[in-house]
Amino acid sequence: MSWSGRADPATLQVGADAIREALKTIPLSSGVYRMLGAKGEVLYVGKALSLKKRVSSYLRLNQLPERLRRMVGLTHSMEIVTTRTEAEALLLEANYIKKMKPRFNILLRDDKSYPWIMLTDGHEFPQITKQRGRPVKDATYWGPFASAWAVNQTLNLIQRSFLLRSCSDSVLSSRTRPCLLFQIRRCSAPCVERVTRGEYAALVDETKQFLSGKSTDLQQALVEEMEKASEAMEFERAATIRDRIRGFSSMQDSGIINPASIGDADIVALWQQAGKTCLQVFFIRNSRNNGNRAFFPEHADDDEAADILTAFLLQFYDDKPPPPQILLNCDPAELELVSEALSLKRGRKVELLQPQRGERRDVVRHAETNAREALERRLAESAGVSKLLDGVASVFDLDGLPQRIETYDNSHIMGQHAYGVMVVAGPEGFTKRAYRKFGIKGPVTPGDDFGMMREVMERRFGKRDPQAPDERPQDWPDLLLIDGGLGQFNAVRAVLEELNVRGIAIVAIAKGPDRDAGREWFFQEGKAPFQLPPNDPVLYYLQRLRDEAHRFAITTHRAGRSKAIKTSELDSVPGIGAVRKRALLNRFGSVRGVRGASIEELTSVTGINSEIARVIYSFFHPQ
Known part of the structure; x- marks a missing residue:
């Protein structure tokens, strides 16, 4: 992050006056201070053992580095929160910085939650699974793990060694025969009582021992148990324990580094x-x-x-x-x-x-x-991207290197489950935390790509700061890349003109004849449609942007469609849960079949008594 330019003497004096005014009420105690700009935005968050002494140091303007002089020049007011100790102030400062993201602070851009292994405690057959976000009540956690891949690898190995179920409670209660995990020896099948409660509780205890670091004693106990089973000529049980030991050993050997001298x-x-x-x-x-x-x-x-x-x-x-x-x-x-x-x-x-x-x-x-x-690797990638962005600026006659490129695409099937997406790229490559999905709300005629793109543009650029409607927001792009031809280009240009959006270059990229990659046409205001040489690195880069937007649009559409498929009209019927819903669909084949069934036919379904049958019938026949 860089802050170019020098502080203006006039604004520097305004900022210094604002700090002097704040000092009149700032105490000597420890706490956190926030420096605010003209619109109330947080410029900087700092902590201090003595707030008054720390804030006073910003008035020694000649001793401040240029970056802090610019910050003082932008300051219009200050806010103070006192704490009991400097350590508490340090924690509060970090919390504010992470939430408010002040432009003059060191910022950790870490907006992802970390996965944990979760073992549910409030069930007779506890479930082991991965979990992100807010902790669930009555569950034990181990972690965190750096990625979903790391936690999935560990979960697979735990299932192989300890045979705990990973299915949900609803699946557990509705199964009538073991699933595939039982067949491949990854689960003990408590759903159909292939394991007793006592035996399953022992597996849970062993899992907790292993995840708590007591692996040596546990492995020795398994070896002794296998030997006893073999001596008693219980060879099938001995073989099962042997397989668990093998999985257990592979779990201990996996990983890049497993330092014995480091616990947690x-x-x-x-x-x-x-x-x-x-x-x-x-x-x-x-x-x-x-x-x-x-x-x-x-x-x-x-x-x-x-x-x-x-x-x-x-x-x-x-x-x-x-x-x-x-x-x-x-x-x-x-x-x-x-x-x-x-x-x-x-x-x-x-x-x-x-x-x-x-x-x-x-x-x-x-x-x-x-x-x-x-x-x-990141510096090498940035250097390569910088060259490509320089080429993009040259091809599209931009004023300078584009710092933010937004690429847009739509995805739908005959107008159903329609989504628009925005993909963001810049000098650091793709900025995935800035990607956005737009569920098309309409009204839009099915298949009207122009109407969908219009809605996306209105939602992206329609909101302005009411206090500064003419000021360009910081997150606006330098270049809009639209997946489409002249029609999409004209639709986007018309919307931005209506919204009075200026200073953003618009380019549409359309596939060439037979939709061949490498023969794309580009549409830009003030230019005739043109193509780039087939081997031009800038063309490859623009194709990557277009393909990433297409990939994101397709995955977003599929996720939305899958979610819609999993829900049905039966979910709105009072008293109908997963088990009864499955029984009704198995009996009648579809929601339409359920709607057309009589009360007597509904009553013949397992789990549906006469009272529930009347509720279902009344739901579909309110008259």
Whole structure:
């Protein structure tokens, strides 16, 4: 993130006056301050042991770096929240930064939740599955995992070793015969009582022991149990235990690093190059590697590594509990204060350590190598994308390098389940957190692509800041790329003119003859339709943008269609749940068949008594 330009002396004086006014009521206690712009937007969030002393430092304008001078110049007011301790202020500061995303703070763009393994406790046959988001009551959790792939791999291995069910409670209660997972020895089939409650409870206890790190004792117990079964000539049972041990062994051997000397810890390594920063995080739980992720925080070019690491740690653990140890390759700024704040967050002591020898140091070095390689890949990709964007600016006569390109596409089947999508790209590649889906609300004639695109444009650009209707929003694009021909181009241009949207280049990309890739036609205002050379790298880049929008539109449409297929009119009938719905559809074949059935025919269905039959009949025949 960069802040170009110098602070204007006039606005600098206005900002300084606003800070002086705020100082009249700011206390000396610890807390968090927010610097606000003209429209109330948060420019910067900071914490301080003494708020008055810290805020006063912004009035020493000649001693401030240019970035902070510009921030002061944009400041129109301040807000203060006091805290009991500086550690509490540090946690509150991180929370505000993550929620408000102030432009002058170091920002961690991490809007994804992390998957956990969840074991339900409130059922006689507990379910094991993955879960994201808000914790469920009466459940035990293990994690977090760095990705869905990591948690799925672990779940598959746990199923192979401990045979716990992964199906939902409704599926469990409705099955009449074992599913495929039982056939391939991934489940003990409690749905049809192939395992007793006591035996299943023992499997649950073993699973908890393993996930809690007691793997050595558990494996030895399984070996002894297998030997006893073999001596008793219970060879089938011995073979089943043998298969569980094999799955158990493969679980212990899997993973890139499974350091025996590390129980529960996160490994955080920072690497800087060319003014950019990468932080690589490895999740180690019970000496097992739960995967890793790379993060690229936004910060000013002159921000120090220690300050970036402090901001990262506080924002990263804002919505998740920190482990007892965090192993680092360098010290954060205010090390003891960060440790105190994270301990306060966890409710128990959290150590921040920089290992100097042994296996722990090797693990940190491994994470550091991953951080360096991830940053080098990102820089190489950015350099390549920068060249392509320069080519895009040249082809479409743009004023400068486009910082944000939005590509639009629609997907539907004869007007049904219609969606429009927006894909965003820029110097850092595709920005997936900025993608948007537009469920077409209509009224739109089935198959009217122009009408769908018009609705999408109105919803994208129709909202303006009422206090500054003529000001260009920061998230508006430099280039609109529309998947379509001259008709789509004219439709989009007409909508933007009606909305008084200016300064955005519009280009439509249409497939060539026989829809061959490489022979696309481009439509742009003030130009005759044109094509690019078949081997032009800019053409390949524009095709990638168009194809990504098409992919996103198709997957969005399919998801919406699948959701609609799973629901039916029967879901609205009082007293009809999953089991009765399935029984009715099995008996009559469709909702139409249920609608045409008499009360006597409805009563003949398993689980449907005369009272429920009358409710169903009345629902479809209210007269």
